[in-house]
Structure formats: structure tokens, C-alpha cells
Amino acid sequence: MIRAAIVGATGYTGAELVRLLSRHPEVKLVGLTSQQYAGQPYESVFHHFADQVDLHCSPQHIEEIVADADVLFLAVPHGLSVPWVVESLRQGKKVIDLGADFRFRRADVYEKWYSTHHDAPELLVEAVYGLPELKREAVAKARVVANPGCYPTASVLSVAPILGKGIINERRLIIDAKSGVSGAGRKLNTPSLYAEANENINAYNVGKHRHIPEIEQEIAERAGLQADQMAISFTPHLTPMTRGILATVYADIQAGVKITTDELRQMYQEFYAGEFFVHVMKEGVWPHTKWSYGSNHAFIGVTVEERTGRIIVSTAIDNLVKGASGQAIQNMNILFGLPEKTAIEAPGMFP
Amino acid sequence: MIRAAIVGATGYTGAELVRLLSRHPEVKLVGLTSQQYAGQPYESVFHHFADQVDLHCSPQHIEEIVADADVLFLAVPHGLSVPWVVESLRQGKKVIDLGADFRFRRADVYEKWYSTHHDAPELLVEAVYGLPELKREAVAKARVVANPGCYPTASVLSVAPILGKGIINERRLIIDAKSGVSGAGRKLNTPSLYAEANENINAYNVGKHRHIPEIEQEIAERAGLQADQMAISFTPHLTPMTRGILATVYADIQAGVKITTDELRQMYQEFYAGEFFVHVMKEGVWPHTKWSYGSNHAFIGVTVEERTGRIIVSTAIDNLVKGASGQAIQNMNILFGLPEKTAIEAPGMFP
Amino acid sequence: MIRAAIVGATGYTGAELVRLLSRHPEVKLVGLTSQQYAGQPYESVFHHFADQVDLHCSPQHIEEIVADADVLFLAVPHGLSVPWVVESLRQGKKVIDLGADFRFRRADVYEKWYSTHHDAPELLVEAVYGLPELKREAVAKARVVANPGCYPTASVLSVAPILGKGIINERRLIIDAKSGVSGAGRKLNTPSLYAEANENINAYNVGKHRHIPEIEQEIAERAGLQADQMAISFTPHLTPMTRGILATVYADIQAGVKITTDELRQMYQEFYAGEFFVHVMKEGVWPHTKWSYGSNHAFIGVTVEERTGRIIVSTAIDNLVKGASGQAIQNMNILFGLPEKTAIEAPGMFP
Amino acid sequence: MIRAAIVGATGYTGAELVRLLSRHPEVKLVGLTSQQYAGQPYESVFHHFADQVDLHCSPQHIEEIVADADVLFLAVPHGLSVPWVVESLRQGKKVIDLGADFRFRRADVYEKWYSTHHDAPELLVEAVYGLPELKREAVAKARVVANPGCYPTASVLSVAPILGKGIINERRLIIDAKSGVSGAGRKLNTPSLYAEANENINAYNVGKHRHIPEIEQEIAERAGLQADQMAISFTPHLTPMTRGILATVYADIQAGVKITTDELRQMYQEFYAGEFFVHVMKEGVWPHTKWSYGSNHAFIGVTVEERTGRIIVSTAIDNLVKGASGQAIQNMNILFGLPEKTAIEAPGMFP
Structure with a gap:
């Protein structure tokens, strides 16, 4: 033992x-x-x-x-x-x-x-x-x-399969993340009170959250960049739920790159093939944090938004697991x- | 297998x-x-x-x-x-x-x-x-x-240790129960909508819930009574949570019976000794449905209210487990x- | 002004x-x-x-x-x-x-x-x-x-129309009450944290809540009794919502009294006739705390439970209004x- | 009348x-x-x-x-x-x-x-x-x-003060929006059930929501662009609350433009001066949807993220008001x- x-x-x-x-x-x-x-x-x-x-x-x-x-x-x-x-x-x-x-x-x-x-x-x-x-x-x-960290886990899993391949501009990712209140821990502070957090969502620490350099470090490493070349916007939101993080990531597709949603999904499926805890969702299915409730599983949805030339990824995990x-x-x-x-x-x- | x-x-x-x-x-x-x-x-x-x-x-x-x-x-x-x-x-x-x-x-x-x-x-x-x-x-x-049934499970566990012992008037129990919304199942009906159930609690099917005869049958059996002698009031409440049932039970102590909270708790502890899933709480600790979330465990709190001559019991379970x-x-x-x-x-x- | x-x-x-x-x-x-x-x-x-x-x-x-x-x-x-x-x-x-x-x-x-x-x-x-x-x-x-107090308001309104009329045993009322978390105020304490209160209901201060003597005083006065003759059980429950109190009241009908739900409702309607803020609900309609959300209105549902010889009343208010x-x-x-x-x-x- | x-x-x-x-x-x-x-x-x-x-x-x-x-x-x-x-x-x-x-x-x-x-x-x-x-x-x-529409109201108010001024690239805004469940109306569908929506957040209709062309039309008009020049990414999220929309908007600052958060806020304050329903928040204060609960008021927080060269705006309204x-x-x-x-x-x- x-x-x-x-x-x-x-x-x-x-x-x-x-x-x-x-x-x-x-x-x-x-x-x-x-x-x-x-x-x-x-x-x-x-x-x-x-x-x-x-x-x-x-x-x-x-x-x-x-x-x-x-x-x-x-x-x-x-x-x-x-x-x-x-x-x-x-x-x-x-x-x-x-x-x-x-x-x-x-x-x-x-x-x-x-x-x-x-x-x-x-x-x-x-x-x-x-x-x-x-x-x-x-x-x-x-x-x-x-x-x-909880946010970096969701953020890095969201883009790992497409880093360093010339598909997206890794330097300028935007990550809009939503976390349950348990992320603030059991310490007493007013924003964590039920009557304040319930029926409410708000951004916080915009541009200042301590998970920013962690996310930039890990993404830079895999993208073959230096951390100080990164300019990732990461905005966390306090969400009225106990558990769960959803990270929705916006990445500009590099000029000249052609990729379809099916091709993108296949890259993710291959990258995470054999991973017990990571699930790439089918067309049109977007992850719910509730699916991961109390579990170590991560759910990832991906799409190529052709109208804007962006890739959008949304990943759900349980922040405490x-x-x-x-x-x-x-x-x-x-x-x-x-x-x-x-x-x-x-x-x-x-x- | x-x-x-x-x-x-x-x-x-x-x-x-x-x-x-x-x-x-x-x-x-x-x-x-x-x-x-x-x-x-x-x-x-x-x-x-x-x-x-x-x-x-x-x-x-x-x-x-x-x-x-x-x-x-x-x-x-x-x-x-x-x-x-x-x-x-x-x-x-x-x-x-x-x-x-x-x-x-x-x-x-x-x-x-x-x-x-x-x-x-x-x-x-x-x-x-x-x-x-x-x-x-x-x-x-x-x-x-x-x-x-979910309500009968919580209700019967609440009083089983003291049935048929001449301590309480089993015939006239009052059970005030609170259930999460998943108790209504996945079928579509307006009261189960988030926007209706959230930030709301209400009684329903007062005096008419189908779990009443089930509760009366099981309590009567253990109390040595006929089911048609029973006059239990059971009031369910729709509570803004996904899972959980809390049954709060009021029992009149029979005339002439002397019992303290400590003695009562000891009866419960002895009755449920060795039961892996049933937990009798210490003095002043009242069960939270959240403790049972997703689990098969039941938590029971008991007290003798000397001022009124009643025993009050409150039991928490997960309605789906x-x-x-x-x-x-x-x-x-x-x-x-x-x-x-x-x-x-x-x-x-x-x- | x-x-x-x-x-x-x-x-x-x-x-x-x-x-x-x-x-x-x-x-x-x-x-x-x-x-x-x-x-x-x-x-x-x-x-x-x-x-x-x-x-x-x-x-x-x-x-x-x-x-x-x-x-x-x-x-x-x-x-x-x-x-x-x-x-x-x-x-x-x-x-x-x-x-x-x-x-x-x-x-x-x-x-x-x-x-x-x-x-x-x-x-x-x-x-x-x-x-x-x-x-x-x-x-x-x-x-x-x-x-x-918030609980006494809901409790006293629940029974005022039938006090002192020989209909019920006012001395031994049971009041099972459910309150939103804002009732605990804005001060910091662990049970008021979102992650503790959400997806949870629990009884607290059983037999000891400070609103008990207030409820007994007001009901005794209107029933023509002395406060120290009262033996009301009052159990508050912390409920996962910001606002709202629901008081569900159980009263034994006095021996020999015959009363139907319709007669009971009529007594309530007459008692509260002309009251702008008190609404007696129709047959089978039980108050939701959400109806009172943010307002000064109270909603009361009543029934005679013939099977048990009890009157059951359920009243909803906004605890902060x-x-x-x-x-x-x-x-x-x-x-x-x-x-x-x-x-x-x-x-x-x-x- | x-x-x-x-x-x-x-x-x-x-x-x-x-x-x-x-x-x-x-x-x-x-x-x-x-x-x-x-x-x-x-x-x-x-x-x-x-x-x-x-x-x-x-x-x-x-x-x-x-x-x-x-x-x-x-x-x-x-x-x-x-x-x-x-x-x-x-x-x-x-x-x-x-x-x-x-x-x-x-x-x-x-x-x-x-x-x-x-x-x-x-x-x-x-x-x-x-x-x-x-x-x-x-x-x-x-x-x-x-x-x-509810989303367009929050989105357009978020950027109106800086459109058509050469400050941002209006064509490629990213709007990450979060809505309460009442936005789906009172009709019966499974995702609106309490037990599905509670303790959950998810993106939906990614790249396909019908409010996209409405947002693009209104922003294009004020920016002096044609609607078909727009390439706005708009991602709505179903959030576990009854009411409220929060729109968090990311805008690239045009090359060569210098602007500080104070200057930006002043532009917003001047634009909305005299508007009874629009409130531009002070430094470091980010809008909570709860502030707008049941009201016609909108709250806007703004910042210049110098590290990335972006403007981030977050706006809260009540979707039903x-x-x-x-x-x-x-x-x-x-x-x-x-x-x-x-x-x-x-x-x-x-x-």
C-alpha cells in the first residue's frame, strides 16, 4: 500500500x-x-x-x-x-x-x-x-x-492538438473561461456567499489572473515559441455553479491554411486516441460541464468557423477533479x- | 459476471x-x-x-x-x-x-x-x-x-428504530419532506423547467401523494398496526436542487414516556449499528442532503423536544441513489x- | 417629504x-x-x-x-x-x-x-x-x-384566520419552515458559502430558533392563551435559494369540529378580504415562494386533510420584503x- | 391612458x-x-x-x-x-x-x-x-x-462608444455571451429542465446563432461598414441562472493607436452621459448580471489590455427587461x- x-x-x-x-x-x-x-x-x-x-x-x-x-x-x-x-x-x-x-x-x-x-x-x-x-x-x-491549475488544464487541453503546426496563431489566442464557485476555495469572502453568487455571472481579474502566465508558458512550449512572445487574453468568469470549468477558446487560422471542421476533429481524435479521460465530441455536440461533474473526464468540442476564419474550441472539466x-x-x-x-x-x- | x-x-x-x-x-x-x-x-x-x-x-x-x-x-x-x-x-x-x-x-x-x-x-x-x-x-x-420509493425510504429509515416500542404515537406522524427536482424525472413539464423551479420552493400534492399509503403500510407493519389505522400527514415540497431528499419527521411522545435526546440517539445508533449506509449524527448536527450527493449513504439527526413532548428526526438521502x-x-x-x-x-x- | x-x-x-x-x-x-x-x-x-x-x-x-x-x-x-x-x-x-x-x-x-x-x-x-x-x-x-421576524410573519399569517375559534389546537401547532440563504444576512460564515448551500437543504437550530417565542407570543395572544401554555414545534430549514420563506403548518382539528376545505378557504378569504398583500389560493393551488420574489405579497394555500383530521396551511413570502x-x-x-x-x-x- | x-x-x-x-x-x-x-x-x-x-x-x-x-x-x-x-x-x-x-x-x-x-x-x-x-x-x-434581441442589446451597447473611430478592428470582434435559461422561453425542451441546466454551463449554436447577423448589421452600420464585411464571432452559453446576460467582448486595437484604460473609460462615460439606464463602472469593477436583476439597467466594464493590444468590455443586462x-x-x-x-x-x- x-x-x-x-x-x-x-x-x-x-x-x-x-x-x-x-x-x-x-x-x-x-x-x-x-x-x-x-x-x-x-x-x-x-x-x-x-x-x-x-x-x-x-x-x-x-x-x-x-x-x-x-x-x-x-x-x-x-x-x-x-x-x-x-x-x-x-x-x-x-x-x-x-x-x-x-x-x-x-x-x-x-x-x-x-x-x-x-x-x-x-x-x-x-x-x-x-x-x-x-x-x-x-x-x-x-x-x-x-x-x-484548473484553468490551465482546460485551456491547454483545448488547443494542444493543433499547437506548433502552423494552423493557428498561437500567440494571440483568446480564452474565455467560466468557473464554478468552489474554485475560490472554502475561505470566507463576500463574493463566495450564496446570496451574492447565485443568479449571477461576472468577469473578474480581467487581464490579471495568475493563470495567464501558466497558460502562456505551456502553450508557448508546445508551439515552439518563447513565453514572452505570447499575448493571450484570458478572462475568467465566476459562474453560479459549485463545480466545473468551461473554457471557450478562439484561435485565428493562419492565412493560407485550409481546414474543415471534420479535418480538425480528426486531428483532435488522433491526438487524444487512447486517452481514457479526454473525449472529443461529435459534430454539433458542445460540452456541458455537468457531464464531468465529480469525474476526471474532459469533454472537448471543436469547430472551424468559416465565416470568420477562426477555430473555436470549448472544453469542460470538473475544476476540483x-x-x-x-x-x-x-x-x-x-x-x-x-x-x-x-x-x-x-x-x-x-x- | x-x-x-x-x-x-x-x-x-x-x-x-x-x-x-x-x-x-x-x-x-x-x-x-x-x-x-x-x-x-x-x-x-x-x-x-x-x-x-x-x-x-x-x-x-x-x-x-x-x-x-x-x-x-x-x-x-x-x-x-x-x-x-x-x-x-x-x-x-x-x-x-x-x-x-x-x-x-x-x-x-x-x-x-x-x-x-x-x-x-x-x-x-x-x-x-x-x-x-x-x-x-x-x-x-x-x-x-x-x-x-424515494420518500418512503427516507421516511421509514427516520422512524424505524422507535416503532412498536410504545415511545411515540406512530399513527399520527407528520412527515414534511423536501425533494430535488430530479424526483420528477426527465419528462417535460412546466414545473420542472429551470426558470420555474429555480429560486422557488412549494408544497405539492398535499394530502394526496402516492407515497402516503406506502409509508403508512411500512410503518404500520413495523409498529404492529393495521395500515388503515394510520393517519400520517405527508407533505412533499419541490426544492431547488437537482438531487436530494430531506424528510423532517414529527412524532408525539406517548403520555408517560420519559426519554432524553441522548437515550434516543443511542437507540438509533444501536438499531443501525453495523449498517454501512446509515449514519446517526452527533448532538446538534443536522443532516445536509449535500452530504449524500451521488451516494447511497443516509444521514439521520434526532432530538427530543422537551418543550413540546415531541421527537423530531431529519433524514437526508440522495433520491436517485x-x-x-x-x-x-x-x-x-x-x-x-x-x-x-x-x-x-x-x-x-x-x- | x-x-x-x-x-x-x-x-x-x-x-x-x-x-x-x-x-x-x-x-x-x-x-x-x-x-x-x-x-x-x-x-x-x-x-x-x-x-x-x-x-x-x-x-x-x-x-x-x-x-x-x-x-x-x-x-x-x-x-x-x-x-x-x-x-x-x-x-x-x-x-x-x-x-x-x-x-x-x-x-x-x-x-x-x-x-x-x-x-x-x-x-x-x-x-x-x-x-x-x-x-x-x-x-x-x-x-x-x-x-x-421573517419566520413569524409567514407563520402568524398562516393561522391568524382560525385562531381562537375552537377549530384547531393552537397550542400544539407544527410549523416546518424553509428559508432562502439571504435570511442569514451578509455576514461571512461557512454555511452561507455558495459551495456549501447550493444543492443542499438542511434543518438547523431545531427546537432552539429564536423565532419560536415570538411565534408563540403572537399566536397565543390571538388564540386567547398564555404564551407559556404554548408548545409549538418550529423547524427552520436552510434552502438553496436567495430569497423566500415557505411555512408549512400542521394543526390538529379539535375533536367534534366538522369543517371542509371549502369552508376553511372561505374563512381565510373573509379574514383577508380587502388585504392588498395577502392572497388566498384556489383549490389545489399551493404557493410558490417565487411568486412573492422581490414583492410584499403573501400567498396562502389551505386544505382540510380529512384522512388525518388536520388542517394544513402553506404560506409563501419574500423574507427580505x-x-x-x-x-x-x-x-x-x-x-x-x-x-x-x-x-x-x-x-x-x-x- | x-x-x-x-x-x-x-x-x-x-x-x-x-x-x-x-x-x-x-x-x-x-x-x-x-x-x-x-x-x-x-x-x-x-x-x-x-x-x-x-x-x-x-x-x-x-x-x-x-x-x-x-x-x-x-x-x-x-x-x-x-x-x-x-x-x-x-x-x-x-x-x-x-x-x-x-x-x-x-x-x-x-x-x-x-x-x-x-x-x-x-x-x-x-x-x-x-x-x-x-x-x-x-x-x-x-x-x-x-x-x-437580448444578445444584440448587450453586444451593441458594449462597443457603441468606440465604433467608427479607428480605434478597434470592428470587423473581427469576438463576443462571448452568457445567458440565463429564461432566454429559451417557457416552451418545454429537455435542456431547459432544472435537472439538466442546473450546475452546468455549455456553449450552444456555435457560429450559428440567429443573433449573429443582427449584431453584425448594427455594428457595421455604426462603424461605417457593410454588413457583409463583418466577421464577428459570437458564442452564446447557457448559464445556470434564470435571468441575465453577460457579454464579454474582445476587440483588437488598430495598429498605431495608443489608448489607456482611463481614456477608454472616459469615452464610454461621455458617450453614455445622461443615459439613465447605462452605467459605466469604475476601474477594476466588472459588472455582475445580478445588479441588473429585474431592472432595465445595463452595467459596462472596460479595460485596455496592454499586454495583448486588446480592448475587453463586459456588459450585464437582464435579458427579459x-x-x-x-x-x-x-x-x-x-x-x-x-x-x-x-x-x-x-x-x-x-x-
Whole structure:
């Protein structure tokens, strides 16, 4: 059995890790840390685990917790991962960081967008950006996996099949994304109140969201460009639903390129052939976030809009699963040589 | 492998059976019937199964479908089950009816409340009312399981531990129940439209809901009363959520009985000790339907209201799982001697 | 023009007062106090008033604010009203308290249920419980109006027509109530988060809600009983909607009383004849909270359940309007001799 | 008093017209037609009008209904307006069509996108596209007003201040729009069911929505372009809320143009100065659809994204009010020389 600890287990991504790992046949949960609830039974924080998860929240004693575990899931706010990663490497443990601290190749980009200092830039080279459909082999050999952000997961999956092929102008993509409210986490703030978020949609952090440089980095890499050549517009919207991200992407087709919707779809189908978790939809079928509800599955719809010379792609995932905890487990399965879909294969919950 | 067919597979309970059975290690889905979608790929009706369920909807050829299966799940409107049950018995197959046709001991009660004729009253004696926590042994030997209604499941679990003990006046219970909109099924009617159901709660079928006689029958049986002695008020409410039932039950404590909340809770805990799916909550913790979301788990909160001399119980389930498809699979597991929680053990999805 | 000040203007009931009063033809808003936002433009707290409300939030300088106004609306947490009421009386101003401090005839009941001390019990005799449909004349002469709680408004309207007539056992009513999340106000707490409240319903404060003694007091008074003879069960439920309260009431018909649903409905229609804001529904029509959305209207459905010997009533209001701010303006209109429906006559918003 | 008839009064836009007109001081409702509910009391179709609207639904006898009214509001599906417009012109009555039949200057465009034949192309020249903020003077003199579509209203208001000024490339705008479910009307179809639409967002009709040519026509006109030069991408999304449209617009700044966010905002503020219903938000404030809930107000946020050389605009309206019925009344007020905001001036309902 793989011994797993979750650092920051009482946020939504932490709870989602517990939900999925509690049914994983090869995993034993050995630690659930929480600053706020240390000492309390985990099931008293999240009653849906009543009689099912028999662990208490523990304080964050790094050395002991790392010692007890074979793998650590870090579900803490950005800026707090470095000591855990350092200790995990020292003790030879695997670590999967669900936060942003190890997602960037360049510390200066991280520091600029996150308005903070990176305490261990030398370790960035160690981390693998864990989007398994694109970097499966690298993940398998990693010691540190930087689990992608929710928006970047949906965004990068949306265009990966057509990057670097001269089909679209990758530099000037427009990504209009919609996220459920759980993306803001369990912390208390007024916009996350039911009475504020319900019956409402709004853009936020326009031109300033911290997932912008992450999206640009990954798309640039696959397109054969430098990150600082990118000029992607990414606009997130707070949407009145608990879970789900829908990314609708607009790409200008390069002058002189001829491509039909059928040809485009075929490229996507070939690219994602054999991928258990990625589903390219048929003509006229556009993904619903609800199809991915509670699951690790992603749904992609594509079209060539001939009237405008654009490609439009729309991708649906569950922000807490494929966009966070499910993908982290997918990475863990790869790290430990298990079948990649173990414990996360279930279809979405509909309705 | 158990070969299972779902009759009426394109409603919500049908889809939920597919979701759960598609991951059942001992079950192979062999038939998914649908009048409306016969001939179409099942995944084109429910896209969340894209690339995951490789069956077409089939027309309802009773003889063939029964022949192909070891067990039949009937998820059709009431009044349509008899021919399937007759044929299943003839061919020696197990059948689990999620509808009302075989829930009543007395055909006249069914006929009165459902305003219809029962075509095979002689078979009612054959059927076991499949609430496993209360009738596990009978289910194990059954050929026909009448899967309980969603409201009755929540209602009967709410009071089962204190029936027939002289503690409460079972005859005059009041059950105020709240159900998500999926309880109305996938058929088109104006009150089920988003714009009508959202931001709204209302009582409906007050004093007339068809689950009243089912609730009275089961409570009377356990209380040692005749069904026609019962005078239970049951009021369902349409609640703006997709899934979930909450039943809040009011029972007058019999004159002369002394009982504290602690004693009451202990009775519940003892009654449900060892039940994997039933969770009695601690003092001051009242069940949330969200805790049961997508799961077969039930949560029960109890209190003695000393000021009024009443016991108040509130029970949360997922109407489509413990209230329908999950419980049907629980019954199937019992019928076939499998561990009862196989394929339905997952905790609820929160948030 | 009546000069009105709102004390505590940046909560939900405060904002609702501003919404409604900003269109009142006889009212000029002269003060909007807020501890949290003092000094900020009101429209920067609530952007839906952009370019429409030209006032800043002011600190709570009691003497000045009372001096500037003809009428004060107090929308502050319980326990904070007394100094405002004292000063208003001193300066001869009218005051309408939307909180609980002046709703009780007996300070000890208030002190017990609210776990606090009442600083001016001698003023309780001054206050009129402002449910206009029942106490219009008293309100007209009042200096201090105690605006009823949201749950008590729905509960008392539900049974007022049949109290004190020997028809029902008023002592042992059961009231099962469902409220939208805005009832918890704009303060930050975890159960009010969208991701917690959405797709969920739960009972809370069972047997302990502070509206219980208020409901018992008002029903006892009209039934000719003492408050301490009452044993009403009142169970509130947090419901996944922003606005709305539905109270479903169960009353045992007294032995020997014969009454039909038609007779019952007629009693209600006669009792509420001429009431602009109260609507008794026809046979088989049960109120939806959505019908009252944003309006001061109440909808009441009634039936005699012959099978059980009970009367069941279900009443829908908007908790922020008829349950708070709208009713406060209704009271103000009465206080100042204006047509009672001024500024609050609009029908509900549907869908 | 202006005598008003609503043709197609039992859809959502019809009900919204009744809600707003029932409080209009200068209007008397004289006719509410409905094919489905002819002969029934209007308040039995929409119970929120109980005791408040005292009219029956009438069959669609064109000649009589036009004769009785001074102004007709047509809230019928496209393709059905021509006979009403013809008769209104014959009898010299004003007519406001909320559907698409009279929105296009060119019948061939209408016929292509709506896959139908236009029965009176010669009358198109008669109709004024009734977006009052842009065409107030023309509306004032019109006999036939074509009320804009909901998406076009939000889209055109979003960019009107910067069209034809050489600032942006108007030809290649991208408009990503999100609409509440009421936009699909009250007709029964599966995607509008609560259990399908809740907790879900999806794109639909990508590249094919009928509002595309309407948006292109109006933007082209103001930009000094021909409609067939336009290549606007417009993607609508079904969003889990009852009301509201948010249009997020992406425009490439022309090469060589220098503009800051402050300068941009000032252009918007000057353009909309004096417009009661349009609100340009301050730096960093992005419109919420909830601010416009139930109101005729529009909220616009703008920014210059210097990193990409784009302007991003996000506009929120209520699809049933400014996007339909409220704007229709705004047009009526102009047609009859009344203050433009009469009966529709109320702020949005929040929360």
C-alpha cells in the first residue's frame, strides 16, 4: 500500500483528495494536516465522511508527516510549498503540489504574477508540470510534480492538438473561461456567499489572473515559441455553479491554411486516441460541464468557423477533479506505476 | 459476471443505474431498453458516458431481453412492470422493480391511490419490499424485489428504530419532506423547467401523494398496526436542487414516556449499528442532503423536544441513489450473495 | 417629504430598504449608516445602485442622525437598538426596528432566548408588533414599531384566520419552515458559502430558533392563551435559494369540529378580504415562494386533510420584503397616514 | 391612458410586460392574447398576479385586438408578426415587435438565418431598430419598432462608444455571451429542465446563432461598414441562472493607436452621459448580471489590455427587461412622448 498524506486537507481540494483516495485500492491515508482544525476528527469537519474516514486532523509537523508517507499531496495556498518539497526530497519521498509554487520554469515570472518571492528557485528544474496527457513520461520519472491549475488544464487541453503546426496563431489566442464557485476555495469572502453568487455571472481579474502566465508558458512550449512572445487574453468568469470549468477558446487560422471542421476533429481524435479521460465530441455536440461533474473526464468540442476564419474550441472539466485532485491522483498513479485510471475512472454524475 | 438489463434506461434512474453498474466488478450490462431512443447509441443520449458505455438503446422485446439477462432492473412508469415480472419469473430470472407496481401488499390500496387496475395481484405476495436495512433476509430469498420509493425510504429509515416500542404515537406522524427536482424525472413539464423551479420552493400534492399509503403500510407493519389505522400527514415540497431528499419527521411522545435526546440517539445508533449506509449524527448536527450527493449513504439527526413532548428526526438521502438506483443495486448485491456495498460504497460528493 | 434614515444600511435588509424607498414618492433618504463602510459612497458597496443613490455611508452618530430624520429604520443586529429608540423617543421621531429587541412583551422571554440582557424593558410597552394585517390601528398610533421576524410573519399569517375559534389546537401547532440563504444576512460564515448551500437543504437550530417565542407570543395572544401554555414545534430549514420563506403548518382539528376545505378557504378569504398583500389560493393551488420574489405579497394555500383530521396551511413570502423591509415600509406608510401600499405594491418577479 | 395589448402574453416576455405595465401610470392593459390559454383568467396562468391582474387570456382575433389598443406589443415567435403589423398600420396604431421579423434591413439576411420566408419585405423600411440609447429620435417618429434581441442589446451597447473611430478592428470582434435559461422561453425542451441546466454551463449554436447577423448589421452600420464585411464571432452559453446576460467582448486595437484604460473609460462615460439606464463602472469593477436583476439597467466594464493590444468590455443586462420587455416599454414611452423611464426606473434586485 502507498502511504499518502494530504497537507491542507480541510479545503475543497483536500476533501476531494480524501473522497477519491478513500476508495483507492492501493492507497492508505496516513495524514491529514490542517492548521484550522488540528486535533479534530476529520469527519467532524466534513460530515459526508461520517463513519468512513477514521483520521484526525494533524498539525503541520513537516518532518514527521513526510517520514510517515510515501507520497505527499500539497493542497496549501501558494508560497507555502517549498519547505514540504525540500523535506520530501531530503527523505526521498514523492510530492505532488496542487499549488502554483512549482509550475513555472522561471522564478521571475512566478514572482511577478504572484507578487512574492520564491524561496527555492533552484528546485524549479526538478518539477514536472503534471498534465499527464502531454507529459506522461516525464511525470513517471519525477520526484516533484507540479499539478496544473484548473484553468490551465482546460485551456491547454483545448488547443494542444493543433499547437506548433502552423494552423493557428498561437500567440494571440483568446480564452474565455467560466468557473464554478468552489474554485475560490472554502475561505470566507463576500463574493463566495450564496446570496451574492447565485443568479449571477461576472468577469473578474480581467487581464490579471495568475493563470495567464501558466497558460502562456505551456502553450508557448508546445508551439515552439518563447513565453514572452505570447499575448493571450484570458478572462475568467465566476459562474453560479459549485463545480466545473468551461473554457471557450478562439484561435485565428493562419492565412493560407485550409481546414474543415471534420479535418480538425480528426486531428483532435488522433491526438487524444487512447486517452481514457479526454473525449472529443461529435459534430454539433458542445460540452456541458455537468457531464464531468465529480469525474476526471474532459469533454472537448471543436469547430472551424468559416465565416470568420477562426477555430473555436470549448472544453469542460470538473475544476476540483481533472482541474485539481483527480489529476493529482492520476499523476500519483503514474509515479507509482499503477494503472493511470485507478480510483478516478468513474463517469461524471448526471443529472 | 452477472448479466444485467435495465428496462427504461433513458430516464434519470436508468442513467444512474448505468453510472453505478458500469463500475460494478461483477456486473456486465447487456441491455438498455428505451422506447424513445431505441436504436441510438446510449452515449448519444447521455454524453457523460462518451467512450465509456458501448451499448445501443434497444426496443422493449420482453422475451429476448429477459433471456439475455440474469437480473432485470425495471425503471419504467407504474403500470408497466407486470409483463416484465411475469416473464422474469417464467424464465427464472431475478427482477428488481424501481416502480410502485409491487410495493403494496394489497392491490386495492394500489388501485385506489394510483387510479389504475393491477394486472397481477396474485404476484404481490411474491414481492419483497426491498429496504435492506429492515428486510435483508427476505430480500436475499426473493425473486421479485419491490424497490422502495424515494420518500418512503427516507421516511421509514427516520422512524424505524422507535416503532412498536410504545415511545411515540406512530399513527399520527407528520412527515414534511423536501425533494430535488430530479424526483420528477426527465419528462417535460412546466414545473420542472429551470426558470420555474429555480429560486422557488412549494408544497405539492398535499394530502394526496402516492407515497402516503406506502409509508403508512411500512410503518404500520413495523409498529404492529393495521395500515388503515394510520393517519400520517405527508407533505412533499419541490426544492431547488437537482438531487436530494430531506424528510423532517414529527412524532408525539406517548403520555408517560420519559426519554432524553441522548437515550434516543443511542437507540438509533444501536438499531443501525453495523449498517454501512446509515449514519446517526452527533448532538446538534443536522443532516445536509449535500452530504449524500451521488451516494447511497443516509444521514439521520434526532432530538427530543422537551418543550413540546415531541421527537423530531431529519433524514437526508440522495433520491436517485439510496432513494432509487443505489438501493436497487444494494438489493441486487444481496440477491446474488455479493458484499452489499459493492459498487455503491463511495462517500457523497461535497461540495 | 418624509426624511428617512436607515441604521445599518449595508446588510441585505438595509439594501432592500434603499431599493424600495429610493422609489417612494413621499420619502427622501437622508442617512445610511454603516460601521464597516463609513465614509464610502453607498453605490460602491452595492453597485446595483450605481448613479442612482447619491449618499455616502455615515458613521453611527446617534443624536445627529435622529435629528436629521423623521423616521428611523433600524436594521442592526439584536441588542443594538435601545439607544436609537431612546433617542428617537426623546426627539419625538418615529422608529421602526427590524430586529428583535422590541418584539416581546416580556423582557425575560427575550433575555432567555437571546441570551442577553435587555437595556430598556420599560420601553417594551411602547412598542407595537407591526404586522399590519393584524394590528393596523395600533401601528397607526405607535411611536415605536417592532417589525416582525421573517419566520413569524409567514407563520402568524398562516393561522391568524382560525385562531381562537375552537377549530384547531393552537397550542400544539407544527410549523416546518424553509428559508432562502439571504435570511442569514451578509455576514461571512461557512454555511452561507455558495459551495456549501447550493444543492443542499438542511434543518438547523431545531427546537432552539429564536423565532419560536415570538411565534408563540403572537399566536397565543390571538388564540386567547398564555404564551407559556404554548408548545409549538418550529423547524427552520436552510434552502438553496436567495430569497423566500415557505411555512408549512400542521394543526390538529379539535375533536367534534366538522369543517371542509371549502369552508376553511372561505374563512381565510373573509379574514383577508380587502388585504392588498395577502392572497388566498384556489383549490389545489399551493404557493410558490417565487411568486412573492422581490414583492410584499403573501400567498396562502389551505386544505382540510380529512384522512388525518388536520388542517394544513402553506404560506409563501419574500423574507427580505414582507418578512422584513417591505413590511417595515408598510408600517411606515401607516405611521404617516399614506396609502399603505405606496412604493411596495409591485407584484413579484417571475420567473 | 394609453391602451396596450400584448400579443403572446403567456410567455416569459409577455409576463414581464404585464409585470411592468401593470404599474405604469399612463397605461391600461386591454388585451392579453394567448393561443394556449385563451379563455382562462390570466392570474391562473401566472399566480404571482393573483388579485392584481383582472384580465382573461383572449384568442388572437387580430382586427378586434388592434382596434381596442393604442399600442401593440408582439411577443410571439418569429414569423408570426407580419399580420399584426399590417393590421396595426392599417388602423394607424403603434406596434412594438419583440421578435426578429422586423429587425433586419435586408429580407434575404433574415430569410437565410431564420430559414423562412418574409411575408412583407416592403415593410422592413418602415421599422426602426429600437435601441433607444442609439436611435432615440428615429424611434420617436416610428410606427413600427423592432425591439432588439437580448444578445444584440448587450453586444451593441458594449462597443457603441468606440465604433467608427479607428480605434478597434470592428470587423473581427469576438463576443462571448452568457445567458440565463429564461432566454429559451417557457416552451418545454429537455435542456431547459432544472435537472439538466442546473450546475452546468455549455456553449450552444456555435457560429450559428440567429443573433449573429443582427449584431453584425448594427455594428457595421455604426462603424461605417457593410454588413457583409463583418466577421464577428459570437458564442452564446447557457448559464445556470434564470435571468441575465453577460457579454464579454474582445476587440483588437488598430495598429498605431495608443489608448489607456482611463481614456477608454472616459469615452464610454461621455458617450453614455445622461443615459439613465447605462452605467459605466469604475476601474477594476466588472459588472455582475445580478445588479441588473429585474431592472432595465445595463452595467459596462472596460479595460485596455496592454499586454495583448486588446480592448475587453463586459456588459450585464437582464435579458427579459433591457433585453426584451423593459426596452419595449422604454420604446413605448418614447413613442408616446412620456418620460423615458416611466415604470421601468427601478434599480435591480440584489441580492
